[in-house]
Amino acid sequence: EIEAVSFPAEKGKGKLRFNDTAGSMTKDSVFNAASVVRLLTGLDISDYDIHVNVVGGGKIDGPSAGVAITLAIISCLLQRPIRQDIAVTGEVSIQGKVKEVGGIFEKIYGAKQAGVSLVYVPKENEWSIPAVLDSITVKTATTVQELMEQIFLLQ
16 A cells, blocks of 8 residues: 655755665656656646655565555645556656566466455456456556546546
8 A cells, every 4th residue: 555645845945755675666657756746737847845655564565556656646746636446557657658478377376365345457457357256346457647546536
């Protein structure tokens, strides 16, 4: 579970904070997320103090959380809540594309164990979605914009 909170800062002097338990590849995902946030929202995150947290303090490394981090930051900046019955995985490119990651079967299984009913995976991972799914729906996505249209709750 990834959460984010933001506060207005002095123009251009905001800071982005992420768990110290995050590995270098995950921190790279945060920097990619910053570019995508500006691309999709027009907001300069340097005008905000933003804290991204991995709930439970678990150590994560790798690009798989990139899309989730991006969506959490956009959610807090736009004050648009995210549906709580979903999970997302995928590397985020600086162009806002949702890129292929490994371990799709395990991620879907873990989401199911956590009570999630809908998982979004990269379109490039469509081949690795299990043929038989019991009580969980898996959809694919190619862009963060596409996910924003699906996962943000209506105001």
